[in-house]
Amino acid sequence: MPRRPAHATVYQAIADPTRRAMLELLGTGERSAGELGAPTRLTQPAVSQHLRVLREAGLVTQRKVGRHRIYALQAAPLAGVADWVRYFEQFWDRRLTRLGSFLDRSTRQ
Amino acid sequence: MPRRPAHATVYQAIADPTRRAMLELLGTGERSAGELGAPTRLTQPAVSQHLRVLREAGLVTQRKVGRHRIYALQAAPLAGVADWVRYFEQFWDRRLTRLGSFLDRSTRQ
DNA sequence: TTGACACATTCGTAATTACTTATATAATTG
DNA sequence: CAATTATATAAGTAATTACGAATGTGTCAA
Numbered sequence: 668m669p670r671r672p673a674h675a676t677v678y679q680a681i682a683d684p685t686r687r688a689m690l691e692l693l694g695t696g697e698r699s700a701g702e703l704g705a706p707t708r709l710t711q712p713a714v715s716q717h718l719r720v721l722r723e724a725g726l727v728t729q730r731k732v733g734r735h736r737i738y739a740l741q742a743a744p745l746a747g748v749a750d751w752v753r754y755f756e757q758f759w760d761r762r763l764t765r766l767g768s769f770l771d772r773s774t775r776q
Numbered sequence: 777m778p779r780r781p782a783h784a785t786v787y788q789a790i791a792d793p794t795r796r797a798m799l800e801l802l803g804t805g806e807r808s809a810g811e812l813g814a815p816t817r818l819t820q821p822a823v824s825q826h827l828r829v830l831r832e833a834g835l836v837t838q839r840k841v842g843r844h845r846i847y848a849l850q851a852a853p854l855a856g857v858a859d860w861v862r863y864f865e866q867f868w869d870r871r872l873t874r875l876g877s878f879l880d881r882s883t884r885q
Numbered sequence: 886t887t888g889a890c891a892c893a894t895t896c897g898t899a900a901t902t903a904c905t906t907a908t909a910t911a912a913t914t915g
Numbered sequence: 916c917a918a919t920t921a922t923a924t925a926a927g928t929a930a931t932t933a934c935g936a937a938t939g940t941g942t943c944a945a
Contacts, residue, residue, distance in 0.1 A: 699921080699922090700921075700922060700923090701920095701921065701922080711921085711922070711923090712922090712923080712924080712925095714922095715922065715923055715924080716923090718922095718923095719923085719924095733921090734920060734921045734922075735921065735922080736921075736922060736923085
């Protein structure tokens with residue numbers, strides 16, 4: 668039995684800090700592959716491979732402009748992650764919530 | 777030059793579906809290591825290793841009760857992930873936002 | 886105390902990942 | 916058209932990961 672589907676999930680794609688940085692940069696606007704790689708010390712192929720992972724996770728799209736490949740952020744797949752994480756918000760908020768309820772009760776007295 | 781800090785980040789910890797399932801289960805209350813492993817087909821050591829990753833990421837704590845290890849969710853480290861993902865919300869919401877503005881404008885006429 | 890239980894840890898292995906070097910492709914410029 | 920630029924893909928490698936088998940450790944029960 669193969670251990671897991673061979674292709675990049677969104678969670679796996681964002682597990683890597685380099686790829687997270689790329690997505691952040693794309694949040695400020697479209698960028699060419701070269702521009703996305705510039706902030707790193709990686710070789711060009713390494714950059715290209717990270718971009719492929721992001722593509723396969725559906726987090727970016729590509730379009731050709733001359734000899735450049737312009738990448739654009741596709742944030743939609745992150746919505747699932749947001750939902751998943753949001754579920755846990757109640758737990759890290761609990762302390763604040765309790766404090767809130769306490770304050771509510773005390774001010775009512 | 778070593779490629780990356782050897783120890784589990786939160787992002788890496790939640791990249792694995794088994795570990796995400798464990799965290800979800802812990803969201804419903806504390807569980808022993810055995811209970812956390814039960815839904816999976818993994819061997820006991822494999823479960824124990826996943827739990828170690830979650831521990832090292834600070835996502836769970838352990839306490840001994842008799843011969844059981846009771847695990848509890850520590851959601852706080854997920855807040856960072858939530859913040860990171862929330863930044864991108866503006867991008868997947870944009871379409872809805874535009875629709876919203878459009879509706880606002882049309883109903884005003 | 887002896888055995889069974891509930892776990893963790895160690896070790897070996899196969900799969901996967903992140904990288905580099907080398908090479909291919911397609912567009913642009915001289 | 917030849918050289919250059921921007922990028923992708925292929926091939927090889929080292930590190931890391933996910934796992935199972937074997938083993939260790941503390942706790943409970945008879």
